[in-house]
Structures are given as structure tokens and as C-alpha cells.
Amino acid sequence: MQSPDGPAESIETPASPEDTSASREDAAPRRPRRSLRPLAMVWRELFKYPGRMAVAGTALVVSAMSTLAIPYGFRRVIDQGFAQGADHDVIRTWFLMLLGVVVVLAIATSIRFYSVSWLGERVVADIRLRVQRHLLALAPGFFEENSPKEIASRMTADTAIIEQVVGTTVSVALRNAIMATGGVIFLFALAPSLTAGLLVAIPVVIVPITVFGRRLRVVARKSQDRVADIGAMTAEVLGALRVVQAFNQQEREGGRFSAAVERTFDTGRKRILIRAVMTAVMMFLIFGSITIIMWRGAIGVAEGTITGGTIAAFVVTAGIVAGAFGSLTEVYGDLVRGAGAASRLAELLSEEPEIASPARPQALPVPPRGKIAFEKVTFRYPTRPDMAALVDFSLTVEPGETVAIVGPSGAGKSTLFQLAERFYDPQGGVVKIDGVPLSSADPSDVRARIALVPQEGVLFAASARENLRYGRPDADDAMIWEAARAANAEDFLGMLPDGLDTFLGEDGARLSGGQRQRIAIARALLRDAPILLLDEATSALDAESERLVQDALDTLMQSRTTLVIAHRLSTVREADRIVVMDGGRIVEEGTHAALTQAGGLYARLASLQFDERATALG
Template identity: 70%
Template sequence: MDAEQSIADEPEVTEKRGLFGRNKLATSEPKPAKTLGPLKMIWAELAKYPGKVALAFIALVITAAATLAIPAGFKLIIDNGFAAGGNPDDIGRWFRYLLMIVGVLAVGTALRFYFVSWLGERVVADIRLKVQDNLLRLAPGFYEENSPSEISSRMTADTSLIEQVVGTTVSVALRNILMGIGGTIFLFWLAPGLTVGLVIAIPLIILPIMYFSRRVRNISRSSQDRVADVGSMVSETLGAMKVVQAFNQESREKTRFEGAVEAIFDTAKKRILLRALMTSIIILFIFGSITLIMWRGALGVSTGEISGGTIFAFVVTGGLVAGAFGALTEVYGDLLRGAGAASRLNELLKAKPSIAPPERPQTLPLPPRGSLSFRNVTFRYPTRLETAALKDFNLEVEPGETVAIVGPSGGGKSTIFQLVERFYDPQAGTIRIDGVPLASADPAEIRKRIALVPQDGVLFSSNARDNLRYGNWDASDEDIWEAARAANAESFLRDLPDGLDTYLGESGTRLSGGQQQRIAIARALLRDSPILLLDEATSALDAESEQLVQQALDNLMQNRTTLVIAHRLATVRSADRIVVLEKGQIVEQGTHRELAAANGLYSRLAALQFTSSDAA
């Protein structure tokens, strides 16, 4: 591999939050491992396809043998064909043998490429499926502690690196090992004396390449950092051009940019100098070694010790052997990077869900009633153990009751929802649904009894139908339209170019905020669960959208137990009971009129958040 090209492919280094809460340098490729041990995960996946592995290895052996047979074929042509007085029949026969070898090499290479590439893609597909399957089992708290963007990088960049290891690197390594060992045996058979000299020369060629390549790679990495600095500087300056010009800082920005560009040039000069020295030394050693071997071989030919075909085959095979051992140094580095990728993916595979069903889950009663009970619940988030989000929290919600939860930001309102869905377990106390403690039931069964309408109508990059039936995947189109009608979403869905088959864009960006929220409400309607969680569902909408969404919510809340985090007065007034939270504890509860007249925290919040007429 060309050293400069391999250096150009080095990833840019940027700092961001690492997996499992660590701050570390994250790159588009993982940090190389210290050993090849993590590659055991890859071998375990390969072991599932022994037939394909065997075929790939057979093709690998055939191609390595055919490659080494080519210089042997030329030896026969030179010694037997030309030495026989130039008889065309003899020369033709040996060349036909050589063409047969080339044909075998071509077929073997094609088979090797197919089977090795197939294994690479299959192994990567299997690993991605296993990792994704485990990620779907992990509680949402895992993704609050760990960066989803880094996890995504592991699913893409790291698996691609593993595909390269299986589909290319391992094959190259095995091929070069076979060619190196087989070629060395062939060289000793051809000319033992010359082979001893070649064995001494090969390390003299490889060691300078390794030394200079490492130095050039380090400098190139530094150069990439400087280039990244320039890119960041340009983006920052152009993005704030109005400020730059408003404060007459054009000359300063020009000077700053000149300094960054000159730093790139200074680093590039060092890389160019090292590259030039490396090239000259490599040429000197390689061609010097070939010249010395040819010189010694020519003397042997003149004295009759060896034939002309032997010296030709020796030089060609010697080049193949030297190239094979040289490539192994690069291959080992690639394997270490692959081991690093495997290690990072293995972390995801071994991550255990903090919320898991018990060995013998307790069955929830049928038919569902929709009651909720919080008894002496205390909860601290894993990332904020010093602060309790809820402290000795007690709340009983009767079936069919609508309870509004209000309070200052950070009071614990959203935490209640997270605990009800059993995304977390409290450190103390119990939460019950229909009388069954959540910790004793299967989380999947708990969530079947709950429908959620989030503050932002979270949609997926799919069509309208799939987004609507996400709450009930088996829903018919008739059911979908009925839910859309109840959610005040039917009219704009009918107007979409392809109706329910219309692609809504990434995260539903082709719809307005109000339309997204109404689809989220229709999705909850299709869920048809006895318990409804509304998380400030109208807080970010304009007046017209809020009215339509509120009407849809009124339809959705009928005959359901509803917990609603509310900042808007309309929802609060219609609630059977209002619970006021502050610092994780209930400080007030009652109806809107009762609390407004109590001159407590709710009354003060109402005066701040609502108009005076609304708060009265």
C-alpha cells in the first residue's frame, strides 16, 4: 500500500463524549487495540459459515500457489524453451503451461474475492443485527448516559471497518503469509546461497519503511488537525459575517486565517521532507539489493552454478516475498484497528438492560382498569445521584380520572411519566398499575396499557400510514381514518399527494408542528390503552393549532385515566384534580378553583403563566 495514500485516509480527531459516560477522543475509526484478542467476536461469527470459510481458504491457497508458480513457469521457459535452441514448439508448450497458470490464478482470484467479500458482508450484517437487537432491549436511560451519535458511529464506521477486516485484511494477511512462507521455501530450493543474502536484505528494506511511515503518519495526522482548524475557522467566520463586518474585524480575521494556513504549510513541509527521504532510502535499498543479487547471480550463471531461468525466477520470487512480508506490517496495523472496532461493538453487545422482565412476571389483571399508585417513591437519575427528582412521592390516580401535573421546571413532572412507563425503577417506594407493582410485571405488558403523546409529535422518516399505525401496527385503514378523524387530522391527510402513502420527510418535517402533534394523538388513539400520558402536548403550538389539538385531546381523554403535564390553562381547568410539584414533592393538590383561591404556589404560577382573567 502506498504510504502517503494510507496516511491520507487517517481519520480526523475530534473530542466528544464517549460511550459509557467517558470523555475521550472520538474518531470516525476506533483507536487501535493493543492485541488482536477482540477479534474473537469476528471469528465466532465466521464459524457460523464453515462451508464458505473453507471455500475461501481453498481459493486463497490456489491463488497464492498460482502466483508463485508464475516465476517458476518463466524459469522453465527460459531454461527449457530458449535453451533448446529456440524451438517454437517447445517455447509454445511452456507458454501454454504458463497461460494455464494465469487462468487458474484468474479463476481462483475471482472465487477468493467472492467468498471473502460474501463473508465480510454477512458477518457485518449479523453483527449489526445483534447489536441493534441488544440496543432495543436497553432502557432509555442508557441513551441519556451515552451519546446516541457515538453509538450510531459504532453501528456504521466500526462495522464497516470490520467488513474491511473480514473481506480484505484477513484475506491479504493469509495470502501474504502463504506467499511469504512458500516463496521462501521456493527460493531456498532455487539458490540457497542467494536466499541467505535476500533474507538479510528484506529486513533492511522493511525496517526503514516502517520507521518513516510511522513518522509520516503522525505528521499527516497533525496536518489534518490543522486543516480541520481552518475549516472550523472559515465556517465560524462566514456564519458570523454580519458581526465581523459590524465590528470592523475583517483585517483581524484575515491575519488569523493567514496564521492557520501557514501552520498547515509548515506541517506539510515536514511531511514532504520525510516522504522524500523515505522514497530515496526505499529506492536505494530495493534496487540496490536487486542489483547485488543480480550481480551475484550473473557470476553464478557465468560459472555455470545456476541457470539464467533460475536467476530470473529468483529475482521475481524475491520481489514477491519481500512485498508479502512488507504488506504484513501494514496488515497487522489494520487488524489492530479492526480489533479496536470489535472491542467497541462488543461493549454494545454486552451492555445489560437496567430494566428487564423478572424471571416469573406477574400477570396484569384483565380487563384493565387503568389505576395508578405511587407510594413513598424516591428516585434519582443515574447521572444526577446527588439530587432527588422525586422525594417520598405519594399519588393515587383512580380509573378514568384526569390528573394535571404542574409546577416549576425541574420539579419532577416528566420523571413521573418515565417511571410510569418503567424506563427507570425508583430507588425507594413502589409504583403500581391496576394493583400490580411495576417491578413484578413484564415492562412490555405495562407499556401496552399506556399511550403517550409527547411534547413534540415525534414522527419517523416514513409514510403517514406507518406513523399513524405505530401505536397499533395491525390497524386497518378504516381504523386509521377513524383515529385521524377524532384527532382532527383527516382533512390535511386527505390533502396529501399520496394520502396515507405520502412520505412525511425526515422526522415528519413536511408537516407543520400542529399536524405532527395531531398525528401523534391519532397514534395514541389507535393504541387504545386505558392510561394516557400527555406531556405538554400543546405548549409549542400557535392559537389555531392549539385549538384543533385540544379538541383532539378531549376526544382522546374520554374514558381513559389521564396524566397530563400542563402549562396551558384549558387542560388544567378540565382536569379532575391538579397536582402541584416542587422539588420532587407534592406541595398542593385540588381543583383549579380551589388552588387559585389558596394563594399558594399554583396561584403564583397561574399569575405568571396565564392572563389575569384566566387565573381568576
């Protein structure tokens, strides 16, 4: 768990998935999606590959026109090939031409499928990369107000919808649009009077599409949000499965998940019902119109005003046109879902990083000294604006000095680390490193001068080598083993099945707590930064692991400016200076001996801890 005075404390009651769902549902009417405009982001990504789009577009046009050429071939075959006394050579010619059209159609369809599928995969990959890069640039405060698990769902479920839109839906839409347009032109050439009747039905079809489409957009958005809720809840519960089982809450969590699934089903059912009704209405209007027109055509054949080949070609072409319009009605629903998915991703991309490099960043001095100063700093977390985490706080840590920060929970200790690494900017005052205000410097330059050892060693699902050199990717094995030796991690790393190439599992699950901490320390050693931030790296360890980790920390702290958040006061006795905080202010400052004799807050905290330890040992 994070320290209470860090960002986590700013959220008094975490929003449950039900609350999140309700808030989204309430917000939906205020932000309706009136068009397919959010798909503009997808089109921009598509236009990055004009060559592939040209190939796909050409193949699409050829396949659509080949499809329309088949009815024309039928007309010629019926009128000339089936006539009494027809020339066999003429029959063979028209059938070979018809067969050639089929071959062209097959090849063009194959090329079209490959090209649009490639575009779908490529565009989704590019969007995921854009979103991920943008998310990594956002300040931690954004993720206090937005669930990372829900964001992860957008990166998977929503991009999958976009992939379907680009790789299938757009291709189907364009192909059917071409066939519908070309088919109507061909129908006019075959029988203008019959085709005019078809055109009368078009406005009758468009009006229901518009009415149903507006409702479908809102429901599709809600449906995607519900799916995201399920993904977020699944990740949350499985990530805390030991706690769930320890408290025998499997049934409760199953009930919560069941409720979320049912909400998703209800919203999905509404979306499906709207699409089903819309499809039924469209099909009735389209094919009903065609049936009436075919009736009129049959009368024309009986009267001898239309040839059999013409009416056959008209029937086949009208069927193709009707099918094209019918597919377009279904495609519209898919495009609406794609627009909803794109809008959710666009919301992430539209977020402006609160912490960004100035247009002309001020360079930090070289070589680095490691001095850090807080000057009259006042800070409130964005999610808790009414409560100040720091109030008129001033502290200067000289190069090479070790300063311990102690105090009760909520005193503001972890906030100092957040500001030092410029995850936030204070509302008042200034934080400086080597005399340069952090707001004037590039955040990446600031963080390059800081090494962090968190309270719980955070490891990634990767090999030991990748975790160790996370802060210094160019480190070779000799440097890694040297850091591991200094961090008392060499022995257990050498015993791993594949050495440094051993996969450590999710969050380093294959290692003990002490081993994870020592890897975190070795990682900080490799970074070789002038400023070291220690968020009490031994508070959750057993006595033996604590001794090994403390020895490693002593090595790490040598010749570095060090800020230590101390929960166990026994670990800070040797600090050059101890700063006691309470309510976001410094209330005491001095050495362990001086503060103990002063009889203030530090003496009281020390007395409580040491008395408890003596009682435990006794």
C-alpha cells in the same frame, strides 16, 4: 425542547465536541490497544458463513499457488525452451502450461474477489443489525452520557472500516501470507544458500513492525474518534440550522467545524506519517536484503553453479515474496484501524441494559385495569446523583381517573412519566401498574399498556400511514381513518398529495405543529392502551390548533387512566384531581376550585397565568 424536569435537565452544561475530543484523548493512554484482539468480534461473524468462507479460502489458495507457479514455469521455459536446439513440441507444451496457469489465476482471483467482497458486505450488515438491536435495548440514561450523533458515526464510519478489512484487507493478508510462505519454500528448493540469507533478514523486519505498530494503534484510534466528532458536529449544526441562522452564528459554527477538521487532519497526518515511515523502513530492509542476495546469485551464474532459469525463477519468486512481505506491512496498518473500529463497536455491544426483563417476569393482570401507583418513590438521575428529582413521592391513580400534574419547572413532573414507562428504576420505593411492581414485570408488557402523547409530536421520516400505526402495526386503513377522525386529523390527511402514503419528511417537517400533534394523538388512539400519558400536548400551539387538539384529547381520554403534565393550567380545570409538585414532592392536591381557594402554590401559578392572559387579551 424537553421538559426541564426530564432527563435533559440532568445535564447542566452539554459537552462540546472539543470537550468530548479532549476527554477521549485523555482517556486513550489509559486504554491502549495492544493487539488485534478486538477483531475477534469480526471473526465470529465471519464463521457464521462457513460455506462462503470455504469458497473464498479455496479460491484464495488456488490464486496464490497459481501466482507462485508462474516463476516455476519461467524456469522450465528458460532452461529448456531457450536452450540451443530445443524441441518445438517441448517449447509449446511449457508455454501452454504457463498460459493455463494464467487462466486458472484469473478465474480464481475473480471468485476470490466476489466471495470476500460478499463476506465483507454481509458481516458489516450483521454487525450493524447487532449494534442497532442492542442500542434499542439500552435505557435512555445511556444516551444522556453518550452522544447519539457520535454513536451514529460509529455505525457508519467504523463499519465502513470493518467492511474494508473483511472485504479487502483480510483477503490480501491471507493471500500474501500464503505467497510469502510458499515462495520461501520454493526458494529453498531453488537455491538453499541464497534463501538462507533471506531468512536472516526476517527478524530485522519484524522488530520495526512491532515498534511502529504499537504507536500506530493509539493514533488510529484517535483518528477514528476525530472523524466521529466531525459527524456528530455536522448532524448537530444541520439539525439546528434555523437557530444557527436566526442568531447569525454561521461564522462561529464554521470556526468550530474548521477547528474540528484541523484536529482530524492533524491526527490523520500523524497516522499517515507513522505508516509512511514504517513502509519506507520495511521496503528498505526487504528489498535491500533481496538486492544483496541477487548480487550473490549473479556471481553463482557467472561461476556456473546456478542455471539461468533457476536465477530467473529465483528473482521472480523473490520479487513476489518481497511484495508479499511489503503488502503485509501495509495490511497490518489497515488491520490496526479495523481493530480500533471493532473495539468502538464492541464497547457499545458490551453495554449492559440497566432496564431489563427479570429472568421470570411477573405477568400483568388480564384484562388490564389501568391503575398506576407510586409508593414512597425516591429517584435521582444517573447524571445528577446529588439532586433528587423525586423524594418519598406517593401517588395512586385509579382506573379511568384523570389526574393533572402541575408545578414549576424542575418539580419532577416529567420524571413521573419516565418512571411509569420504566425508562429508569427508582433508587427507593416502587412503581406499580395494576398492582404489579414494574421491576418484576417485562418492560415491553408495561409499555404495551401505555400510550404517550409527547409535548412535541415526534414523527419519523416515513409515510403518514407508517407514522399513524407506529404503535399498532397491524392496524388497517379503516382503523387508521377512524382514529384520524377522532383526532381531528381526517381533513388534512385527506388533502395530502398521496393520502396516507404521503412522505411526511424528516421529523414530519411537511406538517404544521398542530397537524403533527393530531397525528401523535391518532397514533395513541390506535394503540388503545388503558393508561394515557399526556405531556402537555397543546402548550406550543396557536389558539385554533389548540382547540382542535384539545377536542381530540378529550376523545382520547375517555375511559382511560390519564396522567397529564400541565403547563397551561387552563387545560386541566376538568381533571378529576390536580396534583401540585415542587421539589420532587406533592405540596397540594385537589380540584381546580378547591386549590384556587386554598391560596397556595397552585393559586399563585393560576393567578400568574390567567392575569397574563387577561393582560394579553386586553
